[in-house]
Amino acid sequence: MMAKENGKKDARPLMNILHEVQEKHGYISEHMLKQIAVEQDIPIARLYGVVKFYTMFHTEPQGKYVIEICGSPSCVLNNGVKLEKFLEKEIGAGIGETSKDGMFSLYKVSCIGCCDEAPAMLVNGEPRTKLTVERLRLLLKKIRENEAKQSDGEKKK
Amino acid sequence: MGKKRSELMQILRQTKLEALEKARTLGPEGVIALMEKRGLEGRGGAAYPTAKKWKTCRDAPADERFVVCNADEGEPGTFKDKLIIRHNAETLVEGILIAAYAVGAKRCFIYLRGEYDYLRPRLQEQIDEVLSRAGMEGVTIEIVRGAGAYICGEATALLQSIMGFRGNAMAKPPNPTTCGLWGKPTVINNVETLACAAQAVLFEDWDPTLRLFSISGNVKNPGVYEFPLGVKMSTIIDVARPVKKLKAMSFGCFGGIMPVDPEMAVTPETICMEKCQHGAYSIIFIDETNNVVDVAYSIAKFYTYESCGKCTPCREGTIRMLNLLKKVRTGKAVKKDLELLRELATHVQETALCGLGQTCGNHILTSLQHFPKDYDAYMKK
Numbered sequence: 001m002m003a004k005e006n007g008k009k010d011a012r013p014l015m016n017i018l019h020e021v022q023e024k025h026g027y028i029s030e031h032m033l034k035q036i037a038v039e040q041d042i043p044i045a046r047l048y049g050v051v052k053f054y055t056m057f058h059t060e061p062q063g064k065y066v067i068e069i070c071g072s073p074s075c076v077l078n079n080g081v082k083l084e085k086f087l088e089k090e091i092g093a094g095i096g097e098t099s100k101d102g103m104f105s106l107y108k109v110s111c112i113g114c115c116d117e118a119p120a121m122l123v124n125g126e127p128r129t130k131l132t133v134e135r136l137r138l139l140l141k142k143i144r145e146n147e148a149k150q151s152d153g154e155k156k157k
Numbered sequence: 158m159g160k161k162r163s164e165l166m167q168i169l170r171q172t173k174l175e176a177l178e179k180a181r182t183l184g185p186e187g188v189i190a191l192m193e194k195r196g197l198e199g200r201g202g203a204a205y206p207t208a209k210k211w212k213t214c215r216d217a218p219a220d221e222r223f224v225v226c227n228a229d230e231g232e233p234g235t236f237k238d239k240l241i242i243r244h245n246a247e248t249l250v251e252g253i254l255i256a257a258y259a260v261g262a263k264r265c266f267i268y269l270r271g272e273y274d275y276l277r278p279r280l281q282e283q284i285d286e287v288l289s290r291a292g293m294e295g296v297t298i299e300i301v302r303g304a305g306a307y308i309c310g311e312a313t314a315l316l317q318s319i320m321g322f323r324g325n326a327m328a329k330p331p332n333p334t335t336c337g338l339w340g341k342p343t344v345i346n347n348v349e350t351l352a353c354a355a356q357a358v359l360f361e362d363w364d365p366t367l368r369l370f371s372i373s374g375n376v377k378n379p380g381v382y383e384f385p386l387g388v389k390m391s392t393i394i395d396v397a398r399p400v401k402k403l404k405a406m407s408f409g410c411f412g413g414i415m416p417v418d419p420e421m422a423v424t425p426e427t428i429c430m431e432k433c434q435h436g437a438y439s440i441i442f443i444d445e446t447n448n449v450v451d452v453a454y455s456i457a458k459f460y461t462y463e464s465c466g467k468c469t470p471c472r473e474g475t476i477r478m479l480n481l482l483k484k485v486r487t488g489k490a491v492k493k494d495l496e497l498l499r500e501l502a503t504h505v506q507e508t509a510l511c512g513l514g515q516t517c518g519n520h521i522l523t524s525l526q527h528f529p530k531d532y533d534a535y536m537k538k
Contacts, residue, residue, distance in 0.1 A: 008321070009338075009339045011321075013266075013299065013301045013302075013319060013321065014321030015301050015302050015303065015304060015318060015319075015321065016300075016301060016302050018304070019271075019274075019302045019304065042321070046322075049323055050321065050322060050323055053306065053323040053324060053465075054271075054303075054304035054305055054306050054324070055304070055305040055306065056271045056304035056305035057304055068272075071455060071458060071459065072233035072234060072455070072459070073233055073234060073374070073407055073410070073441050073443075073452050073455050073456060074233070074234055074373035074374055074379075074441050076451070076452065076455045077374050077375055077441070077443060077447060077452070078374075078375075109272070109305060110231065110233060110307055110459050110462055110463055111231060111232070111233035111234070111235075111272075111307075111459070112272045113230060113231075113235065113236040113239050113270075113272060113273065114236065115233070115234050115235075115236055115371065115373035115374075115379065115439075115441070116236060116371070116372070116373050116379035116380045116381070117379075118373060118379070122272065125274050125275055126275055127275065
């Protein structure tokens with residue numbers, strides 16, 4: 001199990017490095033992969049294999065808001081499927097896709113551990129719980145309004 | 158009696174570095190002996206005696222040892238470790254330090270699942286705070302950030318991930334306790350176990366029979382509750398308050414879907430005979446308005462999604478089982494398909510490499526056995 005191919009013991013955990021790169025750039029591009037491979041002295045094929053294994057790492061650009069809908073039985077039993085369909089329709093993207101305006105990326109994940117507040121989802125890593133269609137509608141409205149304000153502000157500058 | 162109020166729960170009692178202080182007066186061997194006396198068992202699902210694990214690690218010849226806190230709580234329906242990280246992280250960190258002291262480790266890790274990343278900044282503060290006061294020369298605790306792979310809750314896969322590899326499960330032996338991170342003896346304990354370790358060291362009245370239950374599903378009062386082993390199912394149901402008449406309960410994902418028996422005493426032995434496992438005491442209640450096949454389908458999806466792909470039975474079997482359930486739900490299945498489903502589930506469980514594959518058919522086998530009517534409702538007429 002632990003032969004030559006060991007990860008480096010004294011380096012910072014690769015998982016943390018990958019997270020930080022993704023946080024900075026929104027995703028882990030080919031360019032970044034090459035850079036990490038050189039810096040960490042890891043064969044790029046192995047590094048790519050690691051990135052592709054973990055569902056939270058993305059090698060393609062993501063929407064500004066990454067939505068992860070919980071697919072656990074607790075969420076399914078509490079109307080989760082209905083909310084999933086509503087979201088798909090509202091943002092115009094299916095599971096695993098990014099909306100055309102580049103605003104939202106939608107994913108379905110196994111369980112986010114909010115079963116006592118089901119149905120739930122993560123928006124850019126922050127939990128949103130006890131969801132209803134109405135609450136989702138309000139949330140999307142708020143996000144869109146904030147975005148519109150921001151882009152207005154940028155235009156005025 | 159079930160308690161939800163946080164101040165009434167044993168798991169939320171704070172040890173305030175007094176447990177570590179006491180551990181140091183006992184010496185490493187003394188701490189391990191005390192763990193044995195208190196009867197602390199692993200709370201991640203396998204119920205392995207903590208004293209035995211620590212002793213094996215301590216006795217393994219090596220120049221370096223590691224302690225890993227498994228905070229990759231990913232089992233659908235389970236959210237008890239989150240409660241501890243949120244409300245009693247200091248005691249958890251102290252538990253890690255006690256483990257490090259007992260086995261002789263300097264470097265410790267907390268593998269925190271990516272879905273709980275929002276808890277990380279606060280946890281990091283608490284780690285720094287406790288470390289600054291603990292006076293454990295040279296001991297470090299590093300958070301390693303998971304990234305959405307359930308399999309990394311499995312010990313060997315978790316270690317692979319910490320070392321910067323794909324989170325594939327590895328064949329055992331060697332066990333991580335003697336040959337873990339970078340080939341060195343490594344103790345892996347889950348969050349609840351380590352918090353309990355600190356409490357068991359300090360409190361004379363610490364009760365080893367109390368367990369955290371994650372309750373969710375079609376109930377009015379979902380949440381984390383503390384019950385003693387042997388608690389009656391009716392007590393749990395009373396606290397959870399189902400909205401409608403209950404039909405079934407699912408013990409996490411890998412425990413199987415069982416009929417609700419109010420008289421049942423919840424213990425590792427009785428909780429669902431030999432066909433299913435108690436795991437981390439997560440109960441998802443399902444009421445009569447739902448078809449059990451739909452729940453089984455969502456569980457099958459979970460396994461298909463989370464299979465690490467290393468061994469063939471699990472990688473292929475989970476997909477085939479999901480497809481068969483899809484066939485059932487679209488009304489295209491005939492009786493022969495159900496037989497195939499049963500056969501497949503049994504076969505995969507017997508041949509898969511790790512705990513995930515060995516339990517990935519439980520929901521199918523148990524639901525086929527106990528809820529044939531739900532399957533009938535979907536069958537091709």
